[in-house]
Amino acid sequence: MKRLLWCAVLLLILPLGACTQKEPALGKGKVQVVTTIFPLYDFARVVGGDRVEVVLLLPPGVEPHSFEPTPEDMVRISRAGLFVYTNPYMEPWVAGLLKGIDRQRLTVVDASAGVSYLPAAGEDNGHDVNEGGHHHGGMDPHVWLSIPNARKMVENIAAALGTKDPTNAAFYRQNAAVYEQKLTELDRKFQVGLGNCRTRRFLHGGHYAFGYLADHYGLQYVSAYAISADAEPRPRKLVEMIALMRSSGTRYIFYEELISPRVAETIARETGATLLRLNGVHNLSRDELQGGATYLSLMEQNLVNLRTGLQCR
Incomplete structure (x- = not known):
């Protein structure tokens, strides 16, 4: 985390252009969204459609529990309009990262707001332990594997996009409603299939x-x-x-x-x-x-x- 704070200081000191020369050109007029893990990336793509550009922070093939962002990732987040993370138990590094980023233009979305959490299970699958890797604070971070929770996360992303881009708020709500119906049907398939x-x-x-x-x-x-x-x-x-x-x-x-x-x-x-x-x-x-x-x-x-x-x- 010390490395992250040091990099944040550099971002505040160095001209932003010097840090971002290798960044790809961004689509004009589109909301720039950075997400941490794949479900959020997929939800944001579906809800945002052609009105957004979504970036997945995790490189392909990287296991997310031990992931911490690089200085390049921090630049990418600082340039976005919307940063969507899973929850503080899955990404405990977010709080420290945000201290080093200008929040005036960046909207930060905790996608898990309003979901139903379960306690983290330990080695015996019945009590909380925190060994190795990240500290999860007693809650299981894998909230997206509950389909009702996934629906709530989609709603949160749609609401954040609508606030960031009011002109297209109805578009985002409609896309979210259609996708939530697909999630409801998936939930039904699981209920019947199991x-x-x-x-x-x-x-x-x-x-x-x-x-x-x-x-x-x-x-x-x-x-x-x-x-x-x-x-x-x-x-x-x-x-x-x-x-x-x-x-x-x-x-x-x-x-x-x-x-x-x-x-x-x-x-x-x-x-x-x-x-x-x-x-x-x-x-x-x-x-x-x-x-x-x-x-x-x-x-x-x-x-x-x-x-x-x-x-x-």
Whole structure:
């Protein structure tokens, strides 16, 4: 964080043009939006349409839990009209960063305003711990994996765009309303698709990312380690998960995007289970981004894999 504050001082001292020579030309008349993680980027693109230009702060393939912005990122944010972040638990660096940026023209949006939070689960998936990586302050930051929360985040982005660009406020509201209907339909697909399954428990060889999804659909969720993607599972936890899989006859173990699947692979070798991917939708690989993946398409694939893993009919 000291590095960030030092860079902020430089931004205040140096002429802005000297810092931004390599920045691409911006579309005239469009609201410039910078977002932190992929869901916000996707929501802003859909709501803003051709009236906005949206930049994803995370480079493709970067896991966001340990991310901190570079000086170039700070310049990019300072030049935007709108900066959208997930919440203070997901991006605790935002508060420090904003101290070094001129807020007169920049509108800052906490996309999670008004969402329903769940407590952060620890190693045993039942209590809060803060080990390694970012401090989450006792709340689970993965709010976008609850579709009702995602709807609220879309509303927040649409409202912020309307305030920033009142001329097009109705356009943003209409786009948000159409997209919220798609989210409602996706929610219905999950409710129906997960309604008749052999088991309601799924095991994940990664960090505790899917608590909101499990809570909303009445599923039991066990992860190998806690909220921080930088944490490491303790041997006792792996032994417990292997024993649980054997005793329950669970045939699948999930892993997640952008994080090594070695823990899930270890459990799979010990139990004969099959690996399935469950996407936390934090960020995309370069190929996925270029291929047009969206929040909706990734969540649809999650439903397919959950139905397989839970042996749904």
